[in-house]
Amino acid sequence: MSQATMTEREPLNGVNVPTLFATIDAVKENRELAKFQFRATNKWESGTHSRSTIKSYSGAGGDHEHVREFMVDADHPQVLVGDDKAPLPVELVLAGLASCLTSGIGNIASARGVELYSVESTIEGEIDVQGILGLNDEVRNGYQEIRIDFKIEGNAPQEKLEEIVMQSRARSAVFDVITNQVPVQVTVNKG
Amino acid sequence: MSQATMTEREPLNGVNVPTLFATIDAVKENRELAKFQFRATNKWESGTHSRSTIKSYSGAGGDHEHVREFMVDADHPQVLVGDDKAPLPVELVLAGLASCLTSGIGNIASARGVELYSVESTIEGEIDVQGILGLNDEVRNGYQEIRIDFKIEGNAPQEKLEEIVMQSRARSAVFDVITNQVPVQVTVNKG
Numbered sequence: 001m002s003q004a005t006m007t008e009r010e011p012l013n014g015v016n017v018p019t020l021f022a023t024i025d026a027v028k029e030n031r032e033l034a035k036f037q038f039r040a041t042n043k044w045e046s047g048t049h050s051r052s053t054i055k056s057y058s059g060a061g062g063d064h065e066h067v068r069e070f071m072v073d074a075d076h077p078q079v080l081v082g083d084d085k086a087p088l089p090v091e092l093v094l095a096g097l098a099s100c101l102t103s104g105i106g107n108i109a110s111a112r113g114v115e116l117y118s119v120e121s122t123i124e125g126e127i128d129v130q131g132i133l134g135l136n137d138e139v140r141n142g143y144q145e146i147r148i149d150f151k152i153e154g155n156a157p158q159e160k161l162e163e164i165v166m167q168s169r170a171r172s173a174v175f176d177v178i179t180n181q182v183p184v185q186v187t188v189n190k191g
Numbered sequence: 192m193s194q195a196t197m198t199e200r201e202p203l204n205g206v207n208v209p210t211l212f213a214t215i216d217a218v219k220e221n222r223e224l225a226k227f228q229f230r231a232t233n234k235w236e237s238g239t240h241s242r243s244t245i246k247s248y249s250g251a252g253g254d255h256e257h258v259r260e261f262m263v264d265a266d267h268p269q270v271l272v273g274d275d276k277a278p279l280p281v282e283l284v285l286a287g288l289a290s291c292l293t294s295g296i297g298n299i300a301s302a303r304g305v306e307l308y309s310v311e312s313t314i315e316g317e318i319d320v321q322g323i324l325g326l327n328d329e330v331r332n333g334y335q336e337i338r339i340d341f342k343i344e345g346n347a348p349q350e351k352l353e354e355i356v357m358q359s360r361a362r363s364a365v366f367d368v369i370t371n372q373v374p375v376q377v378t379v380n381k382g
């Protein structure tokens with residue numbers, strides 16, 4: 001990075017750009033800081049309704065707590081035999097993907113000195129519930145396809161704004177989780 | 192199903208079991224009813240903070256709206272250069288997986304006539320943020336591994352309760368999304 005670029009490293013779009021670069025530099029010096037573990041606990045409430053609680057995580061060489069405990073409820077709507085008290089788990093996944101890409105857009109635009117005016121997206125996923133209902137073994141349980149479309153405005157040409165979206169895709173944790181497989185181990189505690 | 196089993200089909204654990212079986216029967220008769228599309232819109236707020244809004248979906252042969260609009264915020268904590276206003280996108284994914292498996296446990300236990308006393312789980316995922324920080328191309332962006340451990344109590348032997356958890360895993364939409372790949376198309380609206 002040239003000195004000229006350095007002078008652009010000031011807070012932008014609500015992103016503390018100096019802290020962002022300092023974080024990258026710190027991890028570059030000590031790769032162990034990059035190891036994070038995220039967690040949630042979940043408690044069944046009734047029917048298809050459950051509540052996840054998110055508080056602690058570890059990373060950057062230590063244990064941390066969010067500034068407050070976050071609760072994320074999920075349920076099924078009536079048409080899928082629930083009480084519709086909260087979004088579906090598969091809708092939380094869509095929110096996770098859209099927000100991960102959008103966080104990345106916020107960081108990347110700021111690092112590149114682009115002021116964002118607005119970032120909006122719509123995300124859709126197709127599911128054939130024959131899978132989860134056990135009616136057809138050839139139909140997968142999850143989404144068959146997900147599409148997300150961004151509308152982004154800022155003080156840069158459209159081409160540069162599109163590059164920021166695509167760079168966010170290239171570095172998105174949730175995009176990777178969904179488009180590549182992650183091993184998941186399910187166990188039952190014998191108490 | 193024998194007539195003896197039929198008599199067990201009454202609401203249990205907050206699950207309307209007759210409706211559940213009627214839904215399965217209806218889809219068996221008309222497979223087109225199984226096609227669902229779920230949606231969210233997302234709006235960038237500031238920095239790494241964004242808000243997803245979930246309201247409409249289609250399926251079972253029509254368009255639907257949740258009983259109310261659900262909002263799901265996401266942010267990064269300070270150690271990852273955010274304001275910690277909400278869970279991380281990757282934590283929403285953990286909540287999505289835990290809640291999907293737990294919804295399934297609620298439905299499957301009820302369909303099998305097992306009364307649940309409690310279902311609790313803890314879920315953990317490991318991420319090396321060298322990937323998302325662009326510091327090492329050999330490190331993936333997303334979770335390297337996810338583990339979820341259930342503690343389940345009900346009026347059935349432990350072995351039967353464990354079978355319910357494993358059947359939920361076998362029919363979970365989010366488990367499938369995470370452990371198998373889903374194609375994701377990211378586009379930018381030219382306005």
